[in-house]
Amino acid sequence: MTEALLPMTSPAAYNNKSVLLETLPQMPQAMVAVAKALAFCKNNRTVCRILNFNPHILTLKKDLKLAKMENMGTTASIQEYHEMTELPTDCFNSCSVAAQLSRPLLNNDK
Secondary structure, eight states: OEEEEEEEEOOGGGTTEEEEEEEOTTOGGGSSEEOOEEEEEBTTEEEEEEEEOSSSOOOOOTTOOOEEEEEGGGOOOOOOOOOOSSOOHHHHHHHHHHHHHHSOOOOOOO
């Protein structure tokens, strides 16, 4: 897998504004994964992050449309992603109870 930051051109209407970059719905068979990200457009330029998850090299043609831009006025809410380093302790309790319930019950009373 390889990751790249690609320069993108943006319409003049988005200059000096924040936009949301998303994958195009009509992208041909998802040849690359496009990161959904917030970006800032300046001088009709911005940056798009892509991931080549294929085991072979891909050549992207010039002016290939990979992502669409959405104005931030259309976004209802955004939450910051916090990576968890540990699982919550209540997960261990519920997981162990589920594992105990899935075991067959043996009746040793005869």
